[in-house]
Amino acid sequence: MKNKSLTLALIGVAITTGTTILFLVLFIVAQSQLGALKKKSGNLQSELSQTRNAQVFQGQLPPGVPESQSFISQLDGAKDVMAILPPNSLQGQKDLTMVVYLHGMGSTYMEPFLTPKDGTISQALQTHNPALVIASLNYRGQSAWANDQAVADIDQNIHELLARFPISKIVIMGTSMGGCSALAYSYLAAPDIKAKMIGIVAAEPAGDLTMLYDKSRSQIVKNGMIGAFGGPPQLQPQGYISRSLLNNIEKVPGNLRFAIISAKQDSVIPPEFQQAVINSLKDKKFGSELVEVDEQHGVPSAAAFVKGLDYVVLGNAIK
Numbered sequence: 135m136k137n138k139s140l141t142l143a144l145i146g147v148a149i150t151t152g153t154t155i156l157f158l159v160l161f162i163v164a165q166s167q168l169g170a171l172k173k174k175s176g177n178l179q180s181e182l183s184q185t186r187n188a189q190v191f192q193g194q195l196p197p198g199v200p201e202s203q204s205f206i207s208q209l210d211g212a213k214d215v216m217a218i219l220p221p222n223s224l225q226g227q228k229d230l231t232m233v234v235y236l237h238g239m240g241s242t243y244m245e246p247f248l249t250p251k252d253g254t255i256s257q258a259l260q261t262h263n264p265a266l267v268i269a270s271l272n273y274r275g276q277s278a279w280a281n282d283q284a285v286a287d288i289d290q291n292i293h294e295l296l297a298r299f300p301i302s303k304i305v306i307m308g309t310s311m312g313g314c315s316a317l318a319y320s321y322l323a324a325p326d327i328k329a330k331m332i333g334i335v336a337a338e339p340a341g342d343l344t345m346l347y348d349k350s351r352s353q354i355v356k357n358g359m360i361g362a363f364g365g366p367p368q369l370q371p372q373g374y375i376s377r378s379l380l381n382n383i384e385k386v387p388g389n390l391r392f393a394i395i396s397a398k399q400d401s402v403i404p405p406e407f408q409q410a411v412i413n414s415l416k417d418k419k420f421g422s423e424l425v426e427v428d429e430q431h432g433v434p435s436a437a438a439f440v441k442g443l444d445y446v447v448l449g450n451a452i453k
Contacts, residue, residue: 200247200256205294209286216291217243219256219268229302231447232267233259234292236308236315238433239358243272245309249433258436259443267299273315277358280315280322280377289324304330305446309433310403311358313339317411318377321385328387333446337395337434340407341380341414344371352402380414391421391449393442395434402431423452
């Protein structure tokens, strides 16, 4: 009986030992397979990343979908982002035109890719000219009004894009605060950028920010300007003057053309401000055209931006 019990015990130990060994073998094999799968997955991710980067450079992303690019400001280390829509194809392209868009107050760098609802600015521009590079900048967020930090970031962003694309012509475009900032950037841009600039398309701008502060019915606009310049014009007059086209028109390069988009029903930055800009530009013999839209304050119809682009690039008269 004892021998039988001993035999059964030995058999049990053998089975347990065999099971353990088998488990260990299977575990080792599984780990090996898992490692191979991870390596294969890593290679696949690398290949996908390389393919996507190649597609971005070749303009093969789905139409109308911009890529976001983060950056760190060289001025003060602040983190920000811009959006870029490469041309539909770079093949054979050596002298590209780039539109640099500046959003309105309270908006973001995604503005031209999302508005207006009946057809976005980016879609209209690139449908009209598939070889365009479209870049939309955040330039210090929702309320910057082309202050020193904003201009430094705009310069940096454009320099990065000039290093990436064969750009020979630059058009600055913007709406509301962005339109005012676009006018100011015409004379504030870095010299090498200014040398490539051919025109400004400014929607609903004012050329005198002190007057805009005094006459605007929008307290939101006033508060935004106070935040950007560190106070109202009475306390920070130079900030407002230095960003007002009408006070600095002698600094604007003589080759620039200006398309000024004016909303007839605008009560935030009324049409009289745009007419004042046009009058001053024409007095100084700048090529300039007024594009009127029967709209209220906001992002105008995309067609108005296309007309403005055609004028500043080709000199086509606006009808």
